[in-house]
Amino acid sequence: METMSISVELKFSIKEFPLSMSEIFLVMRDISQQIGKRLTVELIERLEQDAARELKQQGWKRNRTQQRTLRGVLGKISLKLLRMKHPTQGTRYAVAERVEIPAYAQYTMDAFEPGMGLLAHVSYKRSSSEAKRIGGSSPAKSTLHRKLEACAEQVEVHPDNKATGYRYLVADGTGARFQKRKGRKRKKVVSYAGEVRMVYASKGVGEPFDVIGRWINSSWKSIAKTVYHRIDASSIRVVISDGGAGIEEAFVQKHMEHQRCSVHAWRDLKSLLYQDGVKKAGQKDFQEFFKRISVFDYAKKEKMESLKAEDCPRVQSAIKDSEKQLRELEELLKEKGYHKTATYIANLSQPLLTFLREWLATGQAEPSTSNVAENRFSLIKNRFQRIGRRWSEAGLKRWIDVSIHKMFPGYDWNKLWEKLLPIAGNLKCEIVAIH
Secondary structure, eight states: OOOOOOOOOOOOOOOSSOOOHHHHHHHHHHHHHHHHHHHHHHHHHHHHHHHHHHHHHTTOEEEEEEEEEEEETTEEEEEEEEEEEETTTEEEETTTTTSOOOSSOSBOGGGGHHHHHHHTTSOHHHHHHHHHHHHSOOOOHHHHHHHHHHTHHHHOOOOOSSBOOOOEEEEEEEEEEEEEEESTTSOEEEEEEEEEEEEEEESSTTSOEEEEEEEESOOHHHHHHHHHHHBOGGGOOEEEEOOOTTHHHHHOOTTOEEEEOHHHHHHHHHHHHHHTTOOGGGGHHHHHHHHTSTHHHHHTOSOOOOOOGGGHHHHHHHHHHHHHHHHHHHHHHHHHTOHHHHHHHHHHHHHHTHHHHHHHHHSSOOOOOOHHHHHHHHHHHHIIIIISOOBOHHHHHHHHHHHHHHHSTTOOHHHHHHHHSOOOOOOOOOOOOOO
16 A cells, blocks of 8 residues: 655635634635645646656656546646657556546546436536536536436336335326427427326335336336336235226236225315316215215324224224215215216225225235325426426436435435445545644
8 A cells, every 4th residue: 555645734814803603614615625626636746756657667758748627526627647658559648557537528427426416406407507506516417418318227226136025016107298309300399298107116014115117108018017027026915006097907916906095086086076067166065975984084094003803893894884885975976967976986996995905804004095106206296397397208217217316215315326436445535634
Protein backbone atom coordinates (compact mmCIF):
# COMPACT_ATOMS: atom_id res chain seq x y z
CA MET A 1 0.00 0.00 0.00
CA GLU A 2 1.34 3.41 -0.99
CA THR A 3 0.80 6.50 1.12
CA MET A 4 0.99 10.13 0.13
CA SER A 5 0.69 13.34 2.16
CA ILE A 6 -0.63 16.62 0.79
CA SER A 7 -0.62 19.79 2.91
CA VAL A 8 -3.40 22.37 2.71
CA GLU A 9 -3.18 25.83 4.27
CA LEU A 10 -6.39 27.82 4.74
CA LYS A 11 -6.86 31.49 5.59
CA PHE A 12 -10.13 32.82 7.05
CA SER A 13 -11.02 36.53 6.83
CA ILE A 14 -13.53 37.68 9.43
CA LYS A 15 -15.12 41.06 8.78
CA GLU A 16 -16.99 41.39 12.09
CA PHE A 17 -18.63 39.36 14.86
CA PRO A 18 -20.92 37.57 15.56
CA LEU A 19 -20.81 34.95 12.80
CA SER A 20 -24.00 33.03 12.09
CA MET A 21 -23.80 29.24 12.05
CA SER A 22 -25.51 29.18 8.65
CA GLU A 23 -22.79 31.40 7.20
CA ILE A 24 -20.09 29.18 8.68
CA PHE A 25 -21.72 26.05 7.23
CA LEU A 26 -22.15 27.59 3.77
CA VAL A 27 -18.57 28.88 3.64
CA MET A 28 -17.28 25.46 4.74
CA ARG A 29 -19.39 23.75 2.08
CA ASP A 30 -17.99 26.02 -0.65
CA ILE A 31 -14.38 25.68 0.52
CA SER A 32 -14.77 21.90 0.83
CA GLN A 33 -15.71 21.73 -2.84
CA GLN A 34 -12.77 23.95 -3.82
CA ILE A 35 -10.37 21.90 -1.70
CA GLY A 36 -11.75 18.71 -3.23
CA LYS A 37 -11.08 19.96 -6.75
CA ARG A 38 -7.55 21.17 -5.96
CA LEU A 39 -6.68 17.96 -4.11
CA THR A 40 -7.99 15.86 -7.01
CA VAL A 41 -5.74 17.67 -9.47
CA GLU A 42 -2.75 17.50 -7.09
CA LEU A 43 -3.26 13.76 -6.43
CA ILE A 44 -3.46 12.91 -10.14
CA GLU A 45 -0.39 15.05 -10.92
CA ARG A 46 1.69 13.29 -8.25
CA LEU A 47 0.56 9.86 -9.43
CA GLU A 48 1.39 10.92 -12.98
CA GLN A 49 4.92 12.01 -11.99
CA ASP A 50 5.62 8.67 -10.31
CA ALA A 51 4.21 6.74 -13.26
CA ALA A 52 6.21 8.78 -15.80
CA ARG A 53 9.46 7.99 -13.99
CA GLU A 54 8.73 4.26 -14.09
CA LEU A 55 7.69 4.34 -17.77
CA LYS A 56 10.84 6.25 -18.73
CA GLN A 57 12.91 3.38 -17.36
CA GLN A 58 10.91 1.01 -19.62
CA GLY A 59 11.70 2.93 -22.80
CA TRP A 60 8.74 5.33 -22.90
CA LYS A 61 9.29 8.97 -23.82
CA ARG A 62 7.30 12.14 -23.22
CA ASN A 63 5.05 12.79 -26.21
CA ARG A 64 2.68 15.67 -25.47
CA THR A 65 0.13 16.90 -22.94
CA GLN A 66 -3.60 16.64 -23.49
CA GLN A 67 -6.20 18.87 -21.85
CA ARG A 68 -9.14 16.94 -20.38
CA THR A 69 -12.20 18.29 -18.61
CA LEU A 70 -14.06 15.91 -16.31
CA ARG A 71 -17.22 16.58 -14.33
CA GLY A 72 -18.21 14.70 -11.20
CA VAL A 73 -19.85 15.39 -7.85
CA LEU A 74 -17.18 18.02 -7.18
CA GLY A 75 -18.05 19.85 -10.38
CA LYS A 76 -15.78 20.69 -13.30
CA ILE A 77 -12.10 19.70 -13.08
CA SER A 78 -9.50 20.55 -15.75
CA LEU A 79 -6.53 18.24 -16.10
CA LYS A 80 -3.41 18.56 -18.23
CA LEU A 81 -2.49 14.93 -18.75
CA LEU A 82 0.88 13.74 -20.00
CA ARG A 83 0.90 11.27 -22.88
CA MET A 84 3.94 9.07 -23.41
CA LYS A 85 5.11 7.17 -26.47
CA HIS A 86 6.80 3.81 -26.88
CA PRO A 87 8.61 2.65 -30.04
CA THR A 88 6.39 -0.45 -30.37
CA GLN A 89 3.40 0.10 -28.04
CA GLY A 90 2.10 3.46 -29.30
CA THR A 91 0.98 6.26 -26.98
CA ARG A 92 -1.03 6.41 -23.78
CA TYR A 93 -1.60 8.51 -20.70
CA ALA A 94 1.31 8.23 -18.32
CA VAL A 95 -1.11 7.79 -15.43
CA ALA A 96 -3.27 5.19 -17.23
CA GLU A 97 -2.26 2.25 -15.02
CA ARG A 98 -2.89 4.23 -11.84
CA VAL A 99 -6.05 6.17 -12.67
CA GLU A 100 -8.85 5.13 -15.05
CA ILE A 101 -9.41 8.16 -17.25
CA PRO A 102 -12.71 7.91 -19.23
CA ALA A 103 -11.88 7.66 -22.92
CA TYR A 104 -14.68 9.80 -24.32
CA ALA A 105 -17.10 10.62 -21.52
CA GLN A 106 -16.95 14.01 -19.83
CA TYR A 107 -19.16 13.08 -16.88
CA THR A 108 -18.10 10.41 -14.42
CA MET A 109 -20.82 8.09 -13.07
CA ASP A 110 -20.95 9.76 -9.64
CA ALA A 111 -22.15 12.98 -11.32
CA PHE A 112 -25.46 11.34 -12.25
CA GLU A 113 -26.68 10.30 -8.79
CA PRO A 114 -28.16 13.66 -7.65
CA GLY A 115 -30.01 14.28 -10.93
CA MET A 116 -31.32 10.73 -11.19
CA GLY A 117 -32.51 10.90 -7.60
CA LEU A 118 -34.59 13.97 -8.40
CA LEU A 119 -36.10 12.37 -11.52
CA ALA A 120 -38.63 10.50 -9.41
CA HIS A 121 -40.17 13.85 -8.39
CA VAL A 122 -39.55 16.41 -11.14
CA SER A 123 -38.84 16.59 -14.86
CA TYR A 124 -35.49 15.83 -16.51
CA LYS A 125 -34.93 19.55 -17.04
CA ARG A 126 -35.73 20.47 -13.44
CA SER A 127 -33.70 17.53 -12.10
CA SER A 128 -30.65 18.82 -13.96
CA SER A 129 -31.08 22.44 -12.92
CA GLU A 130 -31.81 21.64 -9.25
CA ALA A 131 -28.85 19.26 -8.95
CA LYS A 132 -26.64 21.96 -10.47
CA ARG A 133 -28.04 24.64 -8.16
CA ILE A 134 -27.46 22.56 -5.04
CA GLY A 135 -24.22 20.81 -5.95
CA GLY A 136 -22.67 23.22 -8.44
CA SER A 137 -22.64 20.78 -11.35
CA SER A 138 -24.99 18.35 -13.09
CA PRO A 139 -25.36 16.67 -16.48
CA ALA A 140 -27.86 18.30 -18.85
CA LYS A 141 -31.34 16.80 -19.19
CA SER A 142 -30.46 15.00 -22.44
CA THR A 143 -27.32 13.52 -20.86
CA LEU A 144 -29.37 12.28 -17.89
CA HIS A 145 -31.81 10.71 -20.32
CA ARG A 146 -29.07 8.90 -22.26
CA LYS A 147 -27.36 7.64 -19.10
CA LEU A 148 -30.62 6.23 -17.72
CA GLU A 149 -31.21 4.51 -21.06
CA ALA A 150 -27.71 2.99 -20.88
CA CYS A 151 -28.34 1.76 -17.30
CA ALA A 152 -31.84 0.40 -17.97
CA GLU A 153 -31.06 -3.28 -17.47
CA GLN A 154 -29.29 -2.66 -14.16
CA VAL A 155 -32.09 -0.43 -12.86
CA GLU A 156 -34.99 -2.78 -13.66
CA VAL A 157 -35.94 -4.86 -10.64
CA HIS A 158 -37.97 -8.05 -10.32
CA PRO A 159 -37.58 -11.61 -8.98
CA ASP A 160 -36.61 -14.32 -11.42
CA ASN A 161 -36.11 -18.04 -11.92
CA LYS A 162 -39.44 -19.12 -10.44
CA ALA A 163 -38.95 -17.40 -7.07
CA THR A 164 -40.88 -19.38 -4.46
CA GLY A 165 -42.96 -18.73 -1.37
CA TYR A 166 -45.30 -16.01 -2.58
CA ARG A 167 -48.84 -16.31 -1.20
CA TYR A 168 -50.69 -13.16 -2.34
CA LEU A 169 -50.60 -11.49 -5.72
CA VAL A 170 -51.97 -8.02 -6.54
CA ALA A 171 -52.49 -6.68 -10.08
CA ASP A 172 -53.53 -3.15 -10.98
CA GLY A 173 -53.26 -0.59 -13.77
CA THR A 174 -53.64 3.13 -14.41
CA GLY A 175 -53.81 5.36 -17.46
CA ALA A 176 -50.99 7.34 -19.08
CA ARG A 177 -50.36 9.39 -22.22
CA PHE A 178 -47.76 8.34 -24.76
CA GLN A 179 -46.23 9.63 -27.95
CA LYS A 180 -44.23 8.16 -30.80
CA ARG A 181 -42.72 9.38 -34.03
CA LYS A 182 -44.09 8.20 -37.35
CA GLY A 183 -43.36 8.69 -41.01
CA ARG A 184 -40.34 7.99 -43.19
CA LYS A 185 -38.25 10.69 -41.50
CA ARG A 186 -39.95 10.20 -38.11
CA LYS A 187 -40.89 13.87 -37.94
CA LYS A 188 -44.58 13.35 -37.23
CA VAL A 189 -45.39 12.99 -33.51
CA VAL A 190 -48.51 11.02 -32.62
CA SER A 191 -49.92 10.98 -29.07
CA TYR A 192 -52.16 8.23 -27.73
CA ALA A 193 -53.66 6.91 -24.50
CA GLY A 194 -52.39 3.75 -22.86
CA GLU A 195 -52.08 1.96 -19.54
CA VAL A 196 -49.35 1.22 -17.05
CA ARG A 197 -49.80 -2.13 -15.34
CA MET A 198 -47.97 -3.45 -12.29
CA VAL A 199 -48.00 -6.70 -10.35
CA TYR A 200 -46.89 -7.22 -6.73
CA ALA A 201 -46.58 -10.32 -4.56
CA SER A 202 -46.20 -11.00 -0.85
CA LYS A 203 -45.12 -14.10 1.05
CA GLY A 204 -47.60 -13.66 3.87
CA VAL A 205 -49.63 -11.43 6.16
CA GLY A 206 -47.44 -8.55 7.33
CA GLU A 207 -44.77 -9.33 4.72
CA PRO A 208 -43.77 -6.67 2.15
CA PHE A 209 -45.16 -6.68 -1.37
CA ASP A 210 -42.36 -7.06 -3.91
CA VAL A 211 -42.60 -5.61 -7.40
CA ILE A 212 -42.89 -8.53 -9.80
CA GLY A 213 -42.85 -6.27 -12.83
CA ARG A 214 -44.22 -3.28 -14.72
CA TRP A 215 -45.67 -3.29 -18.20
CA ILE A 216 -46.85 -0.71 -20.71
CA ASN A 217 -49.83 -1.41 -22.96
CA SER A 218 -49.57 -5.18 -22.50
CA SER A 219 -52.48 -7.59 -22.13
CA TRP A 220 -53.09 -9.16 -18.73
CA LYS A 221 -52.73 -12.57 -20.38
CA SER A 222 -49.19 -11.87 -21.57
CA ILE A 223 -48.33 -10.22 -18.24
CA ALA A 224 -49.54 -13.29 -16.31
CA LYS A 225 -47.37 -15.52 -18.49
CA THR A 226 -44.29 -13.44 -17.64
CA VAL A 227 -45.21 -13.24 -13.93
CA TYR A 228 -45.49 -17.01 -13.62
CA HIS A 229 -42.07 -17.38 -15.23
CA ARG A 230 -40.63 -15.05 -12.60
CA ILE A 231 -42.37 -16.55 -9.56
CA ASP A 232 -43.72 -19.99 -8.72
CA ALA A 233 -47.50 -19.96 -9.16
CA SER A 234 -48.04 -23.08 -7.07
CA SER A 235 -47.76 -21.19 -3.77
CA ILE A 236 -50.08 -18.32 -4.75
CA ARG A 237 -53.34 -18.69 -2.82
CA VAL A 238 -55.16 -15.40 -3.44
CA VAL A 239 -55.14 -12.97 -6.38
CA ILE A 240 -56.36 -9.51 -5.39
CA SER A 241 -57.62 -6.95 -7.91
CA ASP A 242 -60.05 -4.11 -8.44
CA GLY A 243 -62.02 -6.28 -10.85
CA GLY A 244 -60.40 -4.87 -13.99
CA ALA A 245 -61.31 -6.71 -17.16
CA GLY A 246 -59.10 -9.71 -17.87
CA ILE A 247 -57.23 -9.91 -14.54
CA GLU A 248 -59.13 -12.85 -13.04
CA GLU A 249 -59.07 -14.84 -16.28
CA ALA A 250 -55.33 -14.25 -16.75
CA PHE A 251 -54.02 -14.87 -13.23
CA VAL A 252 -56.40 -17.06 -11.24
CA GLN A 253 -55.61 -20.77 -11.54
CA LYS A 254 -57.57 -23.71 -10.15
CA HIS A 255 -55.87 -23.72 -6.75
CA MET A 256 -56.26 -19.92 -6.30
CA GLU A 257 -59.06 -17.67 -5.11
CA HIS A 258 -59.91 -14.20 -6.42
CA GLN A 259 -60.43 -11.36 -3.95
CA ARG A 260 -62.23 -8.28 -5.25
CA CYS A 261 -61.06 -5.09 -3.60
CA SER A 262 -63.71 -3.95 -1.10
CA VAL A 263 -62.73 -0.27 -1.55
CA HIS A 264 -63.19 -0.42 -5.31
CA ALA A 265 -66.55 -2.10 -4.80
CA TRP A 266 -67.85 1.19 -3.40
CA ARG A 267 -66.45 3.23 -6.27
CA ASP A 268 -67.75 0.82 -8.89
CA LEU A 269 -71.25 0.84 -7.35
CA LYS A 270 -71.45 4.64 -7.67
CA SER A 271 -70.15 4.57 -11.24
CA LEU A 272 -72.52 1.83 -12.42
CA LEU A 273 -75.56 3.43 -10.79
CA TYR A 274 -74.71 6.62 -12.67
CA GLN A 275 -74.47 4.62 -15.91
CA ASP A 276 -77.92 3.20 -15.13
CA GLY A 277 -79.21 6.76 -14.93
CA VAL A 278 -79.23 7.19 -11.14
CA LYS A 279 -77.93 10.60 -10.17
CA LYS A 280 -76.08 11.28 -6.94
CA ALA A 281 -79.15 12.14 -4.89
CA GLY A 282 -80.92 8.94 -5.95
CA GLN A 283 -77.99 6.73 -5.02
CA LYS A 284 -78.18 7.35 -1.29
CA ASP A 285 -80.55 4.47 -0.42
CA PHE A 286 -78.51 1.96 -2.42
CA GLN A 287 -75.29 3.13 -0.83
CA GLU A 288 -76.79 2.85 2.64
CA PHE A 289 -77.96 -0.69 1.84
CA PHE A 290 -74.49 -1.58 0.56
CA LYS A 291 -72.85 -0.10 3.64
CA ARG A 292 -74.94 -2.32 5.95
CA ILE A 293 -73.76 -5.56 4.32
CA SER A 294 -71.95 -7.60 6.96
CA VAL A 295 -68.75 -8.14 4.98
CA PHE A 296 -67.82 -4.46 5.30
CA ASP A 297 -67.72 -4.72 9.09
CA TYR A 298 -64.55 -6.78 8.54
CA ALA A 299 -63.24 -5.28 5.30
CA LYS A 300 -62.91 -1.79 6.81
CA LYS A 301 -60.69 -3.04 9.65
CA GLU A 302 -57.08 -2.02 9.17
CA LYS A 303 -55.77 -5.13 10.90
CA MET A 304 -57.48 -8.47 11.47
CA GLU A 305 -56.13 -10.96 13.98
CA SER A 306 -55.80 -14.72 13.63
CA LEU A 307 -59.21 -16.37 13.90
CA LYS A 308 -60.01 -18.09 17.17
CA ALA A 309 -62.12 -21.25 17.23
CA GLU A 310 -64.87 -19.60 19.26
CA ASP A 311 -65.23 -16.87 16.63
CA CYS A 312 -65.79 -19.24 13.68
CA PRO A 313 -69.61 -19.35 14.01
CA ARG A 314 -69.71 -15.55 13.94
CA VAL A 315 -67.68 -15.40 10.74
CA GLN A 316 -69.80 -18.15 9.13
CA SER A 317 -72.88 -16.13 9.99
CA ALA A 318 -71.33 -12.98 8.48
CA ILE A 319 -70.63 -14.83 5.22
CA LYS A 320 -74.21 -16.14 4.97
CA ASP A 321 -75.69 -12.76 5.88
CA SER A 322 -73.50 -11.00 3.29
CA GLU A 323 -74.51 -13.44 0.55
CA LYS A 324 -78.16 -12.95 1.43
CA GLN A 325 -77.87 -9.15 1.54
CA LEU A 326 -76.07 -9.04 -1.81
CA ARG A 327 -78.84 -11.16 -3.39
CA GLU A 328 -81.47 -8.82 -1.94
CA LEU A 329 -79.64 -5.81 -3.34
CA GLU A 330 -79.38 -7.53 -6.73
CA GLU A 331 -83.14 -8.19 -6.80
CA LEU A 332 -83.90 -4.62 -5.73
CA LEU A 333 -81.75 -3.23 -8.55
CA LYS A 334 -83.45 -5.51 -11.08
CA GLU A 335 -86.89 -4.34 -9.94
CA LYS A 336 -85.80 -0.73 -10.46
CA GLY A 337 -84.47 -1.55 -13.93
CA TYR A 338 -80.82 -0.92 -13.05
CA HIS A 339 -79.52 -3.99 -14.86
CA LYS A 340 -75.84 -3.02 -15.21
CA THR A 341 -75.52 -2.51 -11.48
CA ALA A 342 -77.52 -5.68 -10.73
CA THR A 343 -75.19 -7.76 -12.90
CA TYR A 344 -72.19 -6.20 -11.16
CA ILE A 345 -73.54 -7.14 -7.71
CA ALA A 346 -74.27 -10.70 -8.91
CA ASN A 347 -70.67 -11.11 -10.08
CA LEU A 348 -69.30 -9.42 -6.96
CA SER A 349 -70.76 -11.78 -4.35
CA GLN A 350 -68.24 -14.61 -4.62
CA PRO A 351 -64.91 -12.70 -4.89
CA LEU A 352 -65.84 -9.97 -2.40
CA LEU A 353 -66.14 -12.55 0.40
CA THR A 354 -62.95 -14.47 -0.42
CA PHE A 355 -60.97 -13.01 2.48
CA LEU A 356 -63.64 -14.13 4.97
CA ARG A 357 -63.76 -17.66 3.54
CA GLU A 358 -59.95 -17.87 3.64
CA TRP A 359 -59.96 -16.55 7.19
CA LEU A 360 -62.39 -19.26 8.14
CA ALA A 361 -60.43 -21.98 6.32
CA THR A 362 -56.91 -21.09 7.45
CA GLY A 363 -57.35 -18.90 10.51
CA GLN A 364 -55.06 -16.32 8.88
CA ALA A 365 -56.29 -12.78 8.17
CA GLU A 366 -56.15 -12.27 4.40
CA PRO A 367 -55.96 -8.91 2.55
CA SER A 368 -59.34 -7.60 1.41
CA THR A 369 -58.19 -4.65 -0.71
CA SER A 370 -55.73 -3.82 -3.47
CA ASN A 371 -54.61 -0.79 -1.47
CA VAL A 372 -50.94 -1.71 -1.82
CA ALA A 373 -51.19 -1.16 -5.58
CA GLU A 374 -53.21 2.01 -5.14
CA ASN A 375 -50.71 3.40 -2.64
CA ARG A 376 -47.75 2.63 -4.89
CA PHE A 377 -49.41 4.28 -7.88
CA SER A 378 -50.23 7.31 -5.74
CA LEU A 379 -46.48 7.79 -5.21
CA ILE A 380 -45.72 8.06 -8.92
CA LYS A 381 -48.95 8.92 -10.80
CA ASN A 382 -48.72 12.68 -10.45
CA ARG A 383 -45.23 12.68 -11.95
CA PHE A 384 -46.06 10.75 -15.10
CA GLN A 385 -49.62 12.02 -15.56
CA ARG A 386 -49.14 15.71 -14.72
CA ILE A 387 -45.47 16.71 -14.86
CA GLY A 388 -44.50 14.54 -17.81
CA ARG A 389 -47.63 13.99 -19.87
CA ARG A 390 -46.40 12.28 -23.01
CA TRP A 391 -43.87 9.50 -22.75
CA SER A 392 -42.31 6.95 -25.01
CA GLU A 393 -43.23 3.50 -23.75
CA ALA A 394 -39.59 2.56 -23.12
CA GLY A 395 -38.93 5.91 -21.43
CA LEU A 396 -41.78 5.50 -18.96
CA LYS A 397 -40.60 1.98 -18.08
CA ARG A 398 -37.15 3.30 -17.26
CA TRP A 399 -38.56 6.15 -15.18
CA ILE A 400 -40.79 3.75 -13.19
CA ASP A 401 -37.77 1.56 -12.47
CA VAL A 402 -35.90 4.56 -11.02
CA SER A 403 -38.94 5.56 -8.96
CA ILE A 404 -39.33 2.06 -7.51
CA HIS A 405 -35.82 2.28 -6.02
CA LYS A 406 -36.31 5.86 -4.88
CA MET A 407 -39.81 5.82 -3.37
CA PHE A 408 -41.30 2.34 -2.95
CA PRO A 409 -41.21 0.75 0.53
CA GLY A 410 -38.68 -2.04 0.78
CA TYR A 411 -36.32 -0.68 -1.89
CA ASP A 412 -33.04 1.10 -1.17
CA TRP A 413 -31.71 3.88 -3.42
CA ASN A 414 -28.22 3.52 -1.93
CA LYS A 415 -28.10 -0.18 -2.80
CA LEU A 416 -28.99 0.62 -6.40
CA TRP A 417 -26.03 3.00 -6.56
CA GLU A 418 -23.72 0.41 -5.05
CA LYS A 419 -24.63 -1.69 -8.09
CA LEU A 420 -24.40 1.14 -10.63
CA LEU A 421 -21.22 2.58 -9.13
CA PRO A 422 -19.21 -0.20 -7.47
CA ILE A 423 -16.36 1.23 -5.41
CA ALA A 424 -13.37 -1.06 -4.81
CA GLY A 425 -12.18 0.82 -1.73
CA ASN A 426 -8.68 1.33 -3.15
CA LEU A 427 -8.40 4.94 -1.98
CA LYS A 428 -8.89 6.32 1.51
CA CYS A 429 -8.19 9.79 2.87
CA GLU A 430 -8.00 10.94 6.48
CA ILE A 431 -7.26 14.18 8.29
CA VAL A 432 -3.93 13.77 10.06
CA ALA A 433 -3.91 17.06 11.97
CA ILE A 434 -5.50 20.49 12.10
CA HIS A 435 -3.37 23.15 13.77
